[in-house]
Structure formats: structure tokens, C-alpha cells
Amino acid sequence: MAISKRQLQRLLTAQQEQFTAEAQDVLRAGLETAPYVSVDDTGARHKAKNGYCTQIGNDWFTWFGTRSSKSRLNFLELLRAGHTDYVLNDAAYGYMRKHSLAAPLLASLAAQPQTEFADQAAWIAHLERLGFTKLDVTPEPADRFAGHRFALRPDPVKIATEGALWGSVQSHKFLCDGVVLSDDAGQFNVGHHALCWVHAERLVHKLDAFTDKHRAAQARVRGRIWSIYARLKACRLKPHPRQAAALRKQFDRIFLRRTGFASLDRLLKRLHANKAELLMVLDRPETPLHTNGSENDIRCYVTRRKVSAGTRSDEGRDCRDAFLGLAKTCDKLGIAVWDYLGSRLKVVGNIVVQPLDRYVRGRFRPA
Numbered sequence: 001m002a003i004s005k006r007q008l009q010r011l012l013t014a015q016q017e018q019f020t021a022e023a024q025d026v027l028r029a030g031l032e033t034a035p036y037v038s039v040d041d042t043g044a045r046h047k048a049k050n051g052y053c054t055q056i057g058n059d060w061f062t063w064f065g066t067r068s069s070k071s072r073l074n075f076l077e078l079l080r081a082g083h084t085d086y087v088l089n090d091a092a093y094g095y096m097r098k099h100s101l102a103a104p105l106l107a108s109l110a111a112q113p114q115t116e117f118a119d120q121a122a123w124i125a126h127l128e129r130l131g132f133t134k135l136d137v138t139p140e141p142a143d144r145f146a147g148h149r150f151a152l153r154p155d156p157v158k159i160a161t162e163g164a165l166w167g168s169v170q171s172h173k174f175l176c177d178g179v180v181l182s183d184d185a186g187q188f189n190v191g192h193h194a195l196c197w198v199h200a201e202r203l204v205h206k207l208d209a210f211t212d213k214h215r216a217a218q219a220r221v222r223g224r225i226w227s228i229y230a231r232l233k234a235c236r237l238k239p240h241p242r243q244a245a246a247l248r249k250q251f252d253r254i255f256l257r258r259t260g261f262a263s264l265d266r267l268l269k270r271l272h273a274n275k276a277e278l279l280m281v282l283d284r285p286e287t288p289l290h291t292n293g294s295e296n297d298i299r300c301y302v303t304r305r306k307v308s309a310g311t312r313s314d315e316g317r318d319c320r321d322a323f324l325g326l327a328k329t330c331d332k333l334g335i336a337v338w339d340y341l342g343s344r345l346k347v348v349g350n351i352v353v354q355p356l357d358r359y360v361r362g363r364f365r366p367a
Contacts, residue, residue: 016319023322027063028081029357031174033364035286038181040294045310055298060363062297062328064321072187076165086123088115092167101159132156179287194280196291217259224254236285244282333359
């Protein structure tokens with residue numbers, strides 16, 4: 001039977017709600033049960049405007065979501081996996097305190113009886129009633145005797161909204177104990193956060209060195225980083241408290257070392273500030289040391305973008321994201337994509353493939 005690519009696309013998009021709903025269920029299953037998720041993003045074109053596609057996944061599932069922004073607000077909205085509510089709970093208040101929301105503003109939120117809001121309009125109306133939207137967020141002097149130093153006052157609406165979104169994520173039992181593994185992009189720093197060692201070492205590798213002395217110092221540091229990386233890989237396979245303590249000390253020796261190369265010393269100091277996130281594997285051995293999984297997942301999206309550029313409608317955007325994610329998930333679960341499509345399109349004689357979220361939950365169900 002001869003059939004055009006366009007006709008096949010019409011057959012699939014005609015039932016797009018079924019597939020987009022299943023992709024969302026896969027995301028919810030992963031966020032509820034997986035011990036970690038690896039995340040990344042890349043550029044995307046939608047309606048002739050630049051946007052961003054965010055990938056969320058691990059060894060057993062993949063999900064893509066294209067939006068106009070890649071801010072932390074956007075990432076937290078994606079982590080709600082289709083829910084639209086805003087929730088004020090302990091997780092929300094903890095997030096707000098961590099991000100320096102003023103104590104009087106926290107108190108005003110906590111004093112209100114309403115803690116759940118159905119959508120963004122209801123949440124913003126609540127903030128308006130409390131006067132959050134009228135507060136000044138312009139820079140103010142950090143020290144009145146040093147006029148050249150300034151500190152930005154946190155935007156109370158932004159911080160409160162991020163906190164309420166994180167509260168919603170936690171209220172739906174998403175990422176309650178799961179680790180978020182990223183390449184150190186700031187928008188992904190939520191919850192239990194781990195960092196990729198490959199991206200950390202790349203900063204040292206790409207540092208410009210102009211003298212033999214500096215190049216030698218750079219090479220020595222890179223060698224020490226790959227040495228501890230190898231030991232971390234071994235410790236991940238066979239965790240031991242004594243070995244973990246030794247690795248923490250080795251980390252300090254590497255990243256607190258003074259090399260005499262000023263740029264390298266500043267970089268090492270900055271990486272040492274991320275000690276807890278780079279050594280997350282010592283507390284959570286199931287967490288990978290790199291984001292190679294995300295890099296591999298998002299490659300199919302980049303290939304698709306190069307072939308067909310962007311999308312023109314929200315339906316087309318959602319279909320592309322859903323089918324790419326479902327195809328990747330099928331591949332990870334060992335399910336042939338054609339068997340999956342045949343089951344969903346009710347092809348006579350095709351094997352029955354259960355909803356993919358069931359397989360994802362089965363991978364992480366406690367014994």
C-alpha cells in the first residue's frame with residue numbers, strides 16, 4: 001500500500017489528544033516514581049518566534065515541552081505536568097525563604113486562610129489583594145557609604161509565584177525525593193539538585209591559558225578532576241561511607257588548591273561552591289555523574305528542527321513534542337514504535353501495548 005508522509009501525519013494528528021495525554025501521563029509517572037530526572041533545553045522555533053524546548057527524562061522515559069521561555073518559572077510550570085494550580089504549603093514557604101522573600105511578605109501569605117488557587121488568574125488576584133504587585137523592585141544600595149555597590153531587591157511576585165509553583169509540584173507528589181540532574185543552567189536548580197561533571201570539567205578545559213606555566217597548571221587540574229571522576233564512578237557502583245569521606249576530602253584538595261593561575265583559581269573556587277551538587281552521587285548512588293542521557297535525548301529534537309524548522313500551530317507543537325517523547329520512551333522500554341502505534345490505532349492483529357506510564361511506574365515500583 002502506498003501512503004504519503006502527509007497522509008500518515010494526518011492520521012496521527014487527528015487523534016493527537018490521545019497521544020498528548022499519554023505523553024503527559026508518562027511525565028507524571030516519571031516525576032512520581034523515578035529516583036532522578038536529567039534535564040536540558042535547546043532552541044526552538046514556534047509561530048516564527050524563538051522559543052525553547054525542555055527535555056525531562058532518565059533511562060526509562062523522555063518528555064519534551066516547547067515554550068516561549070526557559071526561565072525557572074517556565075521549568076516549574078512544566079514540572080506540574082499539566083496541572084494548573086498554585087499551592088501554599090511547607091515546600092512553598094521553604095522555597096520563598098531560601099530565595100530571600102521578605103519576612104513580612106511571607107507572614108502576610110501565611111496569615112491568609114486560602115492556600116490553593118485554581119489557576120494563574122486566581123493566584124495573581126490573591127497577590128494583588130495583598131499588595132505584592134505594588135511593591136518596588138528597583139535596585140537599592142547595598143551599602144549607603146559605598147554608592148558604587150548595588151544589590152537587587154528580589155521581585156516578590158516572581159519569588160512568591162515560583163514558591164507556589166514548587167508547592168504545587170510537591171502537592172502532586174512529583175519529585176518529592178527525586179534528584180534533578182542538570183548542566184548548571186540556573187533555571188533547573190530546584191529541589192534535590194545535582195550537577196554534571198562533564199560540564200564542570202569543560203569549564204576548566206575551555207579556559208584560555210597564554211603561558212606554559214598556566215597551561216601546565218590547567219593540565220594538572222584536569223588530570224585531578226578526571227581522577228576523582230573515576231573514583232566517583234567506582235564508588236557509585238559499590239558505595240561505602242569510608243570511601244565517600246575520602247572523596248569529599250579529595251574534592252576539597254582539588255578545588256581549594258591555589259595554582260597561581262588567577263582565572264583558574266577563581267573557577268576552582270566557583271566549582272567548590274557547588275560541592276554538594278557535584279557530590280550528590282555519594283548520597284544518591286542512583287544519580288548519574290553526567291547529563292549524557294539528556295544530550296542523547298534532545299539530539300532527535302535538534303535533528304527534527306534542522307529538517308523541518310519550527311511549528312506553526314499549538315497543535316502541531318504539542319504533537320511534535322508528544323510523538324518525539326513517546327518514540328524515545330518506547331525505545332527505552334524496549335517497545336517497537338510501530339507496535340505502539342498499531343496498538344493505539346487498533347490495527348487488526350497488532351499486539352496490545354499497555355499505556356506507557358504503566359511500564360514506567362513498573363520500572364521504579366519498590367520490591
